[in-house]
Amino acid sequence: MAYNPGINLDLEWVQKTAINLPAVNRRAATLPTKRTVKKAWQAAWLLRAVTCIDLTTLSGDDTFSNVQRLCYKAKHPIRDDLLEAMGMHDAGITVGAVCVYPSRVPDAVKSLKDAGKSYVPIASVATGFPAGQTPLATRIEEIKMAIEMGATEIDIVISRTKALHGDWQEIYDEVSACKKACGEGVHMKTILGTGDLGTLTNVYKASLVAMMAGSDFIKTSTGKEGVNATLPVGLVMVRAIRDYYHKTGYKVGFKPAGGIRSAKDACTWLALMKEELGNDWLNNQLFRIGASSLLTDIERQLYHYVTGRYAAAHQLPMA
Numbered sequence: 001m002a003y004n005p006g007i008n009l010d011l012e013w014v015q016k017t018a019i020n021l022p023a024v025n026r027r028a029a030t031l032p033t034k035r036t037v038k039k040a041w042q043a044a045w046l047l048r049a050v051t052c053i054d055l056t057t058l059s060g061d062d063t064f065s066n067v068q069r070l071c072y073k074a075k076h077p078i079r080d081d082l083l084e085a086m087g088m089h090d091a092g093i094t095v096g097a098v099c100v101y102p103s104r105v106p107d108a109v110k111s112l113k114d115a116g117k118s119y120v121p122i123a124s125v126a127t128g129f130p131a132g133q134t135p136l137a138t139r140i141e142e143i144k145m146a147i148e149m150g151a152t153e154i155d156i157v158i159s160r161t162k163a164l165h166g167d168w169q170e171i172y173d174e175v176s177a178c179k180k181a182c183g184e185g186v187h188m189k190t191i192l193g194t195g196d197l198g199t200l201t202n203v204y205k206a207s208l209v210a211m212m213a214g215s216d217f218i219k220t221s222t223g224k225e226g227v228n229a230t231l232p233v234g235l236v237m238v239r240a241i242r243d244y245y246h247k248t249g250y251k252v253g254f255k256p257a258g259g260i261r262s263a264k265d266a267c268t269w270l271a272l273m274k275e276e277l278g279n280d281w282l283n284n285q286l287f288r289i290g291a292s293s294l295l296t297d298i299e300r301q302l303y304h305y306v307t308g309r310y311a312a313a314h315q316l317p318m319a
């Protein structure tokens with residue numbers, strides 16, 4: 001999994017950001033159209049996408065039962081007979097992680113233990129998710145509690161208020177404090193809440209500051225903003241990751257999240273990673289997709305690949 005120790009805040013680099021909006025939009029528009037993978041290649045891409053999913057439930061009405069179903073699905077994401085038909089039965093395919101609220105971490109710990117041998121990490125959102133409008137001390141405490149309960153990945157949110165004011169030093173200090181609370185063994189993903197940031201220039205600046213402060217991954221959205229993961233935003237973020245890598249040698253992961261629901265979307269995001277960052281970023285150590293319902297469509301497409309028919313809902317029980 002990505003580990004980024006961070007660097008000192010380089011405000012000069014942050015401030016000189018300039019984004020060419022028409023160029024970003026043009027490039028983003030080509031991504032869903034230029035690369036079409038078909039048949040066995042498509043099935044392989046979809047299985048790769050499965051291993052990169054942070055299978056998520058983040059609802060006020062989450063209960064032990066739906067976390068339990070999610071965890072079972074995380075360990076058995078694709079029906080055995082379909083995997084067998086593709087010769088992937090013994091490949092140990094699971095999703096990248098399950099992602100839940102801190103209070104549901106103990107449910108996930110128990111459910112994953114009960115659901116079989118394979119290991120699936122638990123990611124917990126923290127720091128007053130989704131708005132981040134709680135005092136820093138409370139946010140830090142939340143991280144520590146989630147880790148104590150069993151989370152090994154923490155998804156924090158930045159203060160969009162501070163980003164909109166251009167308080168990059170304060171964001172750097174807060175994200176650094178969160179990283180310190182995570183410690184070295186726990187991976188930290190930093191959610192920028194890009195739908196709240198107003199401009200792509202702010203998205204690039206927030207990406208850089210989050211990485212300088214030691215984020216192991218940068219993540220687009222909480223899934224709760226009005227606009228979540230879009231390709232122009234994704235493009236700006238992965239280019240920030242590339243620039244940071246070229247300057248520091250540290251590889252930071254990327255997690256688009258929110259509104260990613262179709263197998264085709266998953267292939268487009270994989271294509272973005274391949275074309276902009278290369279094959280090193282095409283695995284769950286450096287790429288995750290945060291999604292609650294994407295797996296359903298991927299399993300449906302794989303069912304179609306194997307059988308030539310589309311499955312009825314009851315044939316693909318989903319978390």
Ligand SMILES: O=C[C@H](O)COP(=O)(O)O
Pocket residue numbers: 056058099221222223224257258259260290291292293294
């Ligand atoms: O981080 C993950 C998102 O909250 C999931 O959003 P979604 O329900 O739109 O897939």
